[in-house]
Amino acid sequence: MKKSGLYTIALLLLCISATANPGSVNNPEGTGLPDSVEIKIDTLIARMGISSQTPGGVVGVIREGRIIFEKAYGQADSETKTPNTTSTLFNLGSTSKQFTAAAILLLAKQKRLSLKDDIRKYFPDFPDYGYPITIENLIHHTSGIKSSDGLCLMAGTLFSKDNREGDYNFIARQKSLNFRPGDEFLYSNSGYILLGKIVEKASGMKFSKFIEENIFRPVGMTHTYIYDRPDKTTVNSATGHVRGGDQKFERSGYQNTTLTGISNVYTCIEDLLQWDNNFYSNKLGKWDFSKEMTTPEILNNGDTCKYAFGLDISEHNGLRTISHGGGTGDFSTQYTQIPSERLTVVCLFNISTDATGLANKIIDLYVKGNPKHVAAEVTPEKANVDxxxxxxxxxxxxxxxxxxxxxxxxxxxxxxxxxxxxxxxxxxxxxxxxxxxxxxxxxxxxxxxxxxxxxxxxxxxxxxxxxxxxxxTDIYPLKAEQLSEYAGDYYSEEIDVTYPVTFKDNKLYIKLPESTAQFCRVNAESELVSECDDYFASPVSGIEFTRNTENEITGFIIINIGRVRNLVFGKVK
CATH class of the missing domain: 2.40.128.50 (Lipocalin)
Known part of the structure; x- marks a missing residue:
């Protein structure tokens, strides 16, 4: 037994040493970090399948205004075999949103805009949905505007039109909102695309230039940049990776996307230390930066929206957290503060992985908090019912x-x-x-x-x-002979795409764009299952066909795919 145990430990240590990059550790003496914590973090990374032969990332722990743990893992580029280092820059993905929100706050403090402004003040051509949509609604994801990533997904262009102008035009084509502004919280990338454009209109400067000159540099983020054009030099930056058909990692092409406002801030642990410190000592002006950035919105029904200025306000093990995660398909990031402990954990990876889960596990190595007692799951007893x-x-x-x-x-x-x-x-x-x-x-x-x-x-x-x-109980699906009238081509003006609906072998089928089907992991040609009347089930959402006063089929509505509701298609004559 002892021999077996020693053999297991030896394998574990070998795995750990192969994962970390030699010379990429920053664990200053006198920080009080036990060696066992570093070993535990290394073990967590190894369990994620990251080694010196795969893409990886960087983990950083900040406490009381300084880095107490910093370590790089895996490769920054799998083709050149360049290793990640503690100074490698990573795309933050949606973790970038807090910088967009901070820019809006800064412009509000400079009285160049108001959070209560109707966004049509900046976009006169934007649809009037009958309710004002404010900048504040965009900040807190309470605008009801359909999310651009969901729209692009259903259009077959995956996630983006590759630039803010293309995505803006896409957003502005929508005929309806998901809900009345202020009624709900529903994450929408569209809001932060619009905020990026508002920053430019209010400041008179290019978005990236305003952020770099008014936020990054004053705070001390000297290495951070915004990737906003394909020819931009990306020195010391990690390359994003995805798994290929053989499950091996390969470089992705996502870096060709230059969409800003929602993503594409490239930064490192050292610069995020400067950003983190700004929550405790504001270098952007004489105002309470932390309080303003973490102030949520009150919904129309009086409930509090837990999303503040590009930051989620939540808790972990009974401790209040300020955080945001990001995922671009080829990068995964997590930034989590615990203000009461003056502790922050940062995880930056150039692969798709659970950075949020890792950050929470690392937090647990440093602070215990007051975790809620969760009783063991007990299957309820079966009652006798007539x-x-x-x-x-x-x-x-x-x-x-x-x-x-x-x-x-x-x-x-x-x-x-x-x-x-x-x-x-x-x-x-x-x-x-x-x-x-x-x-x-x-x-x-x-x-x-x-x-x-x-x-x-x-x-x-x-x-x-x-x-x-x-x-x-008297609700029945349609008979096979009733299905043929639904066949035809259906076009959505909102996303500029046509979905064919065909009738064959006594069944009805809908043809989805290939990229949509691949992402949703369904067949491109999928059966529409009749439920009753004009309601059908599809693998992506329920679908309701519409009729005119002559009872002729005029189109259909894709009811809900998460961030997009009531997507309208008209039948092509």
């Missing part, structure tokens, strides 16, 4: 938010939940109205009206809740 009650719950239920219809059937002592592309599983009674599954933390709560009739249900998973409306 079969007549089970029969009452049977029927069709509509999820209006996603356009899916759920079928509930009674089966001896339990119910069966089934929906196209959503799976089929059994649900068991915990009480007369609450049902559970045996394989996950998922519940179904039925509700009745004041007459005792079934009115609907709610799917509850963690802190998420999805409402279902009861439709009844």
């Amino acid at each position: 079969t007549a009650l089970l029969q009452k719950y049977a029927g069709k239920y509509l999820d209006k938010s996603y356009g899916f219809i759920v079928t509930i059937t009674a089966d001896s002592d339990h119910l069966v939940f089934e929906a196209p592309y959503q799976g089929r599983f059994e649900i068991y009674p915990s009480s007369d109205s609450l049902f559970h599954v045996t394989f996950a933390d998922l519940k179904l709560l039925f509700r009745r009206n004041n007459k005792g009739e079934v009115a609907g249900a709610a799917i509850i998973q963690g802190d998420q809740k999805f409402d279902l409306t009861y439709l009844g």
